[in-house]
Amino acid sequence: MVRSVKTGSCKKLPRSFYARPTLTVASDLLGKYLVYHSPHGRLSARLVEVEAYIGDRDPACHAFRGRTERNAVMFGSPGFSYIYFVYGMHYCLNFVTEEEGIAAAVLIRAAEPEEGVEIMKRLSPRSSHGDLLTGPGRICRAFGLTREQNGLDLTGDRLYVEDRGECEIKIVQTTRIGIRAGNHLPWRFYDSGSPAVSKPR
DNA sequence: TGAATGATGCGCT
């Protein structure tokens, strides 16, 4: 009998993964690996902190007040990237969830660098080694993600999430960070074993 | 056409 090896279980998450309730997708993303084939080389990181934003129920969601040119991607098919610009200097990476027509997404807040660490350091020279991917803005900078990568298909070959098999993590659910409206909703999930999660503001 | 605002990070104190 042949046993498959752990490393053989690297598989790209299919669109059906994203086409589920946003809170489920958010918590399931923890411990998975974000992979980006950047122009500089292959980058990857283990996801340890995410937040859910759900259009019709959530005043903090960009799509709460209806569809605009900027947030259009969130209303489309699940399994696409939604990247937007904030505060005049930062980009944030989201994954679109739920079926087409329902505006919702998961914000990627923190991760632990895996492959391509030297490239990440080069792209964000001001970050110390341990803080390369701690914060939504830092992730985009270290990965070289800008609005040009908005609307990428996460089932394509450039940007996607990998399941690398079993891993034991302790998931904690709390309220979200850095927003005013809807800040009582416990829609933030993180891996309590990771030093990379955001500290209380 | 203009002004307010924000899902942040950084440097300075």
Add this chain to the structure above:
DNA sequence: GCGCATCATTCAT
């Protein structure tokens, strides 16, 4: 811990 940098997007004149 506080305040600023900095600009796309949005909504109101």
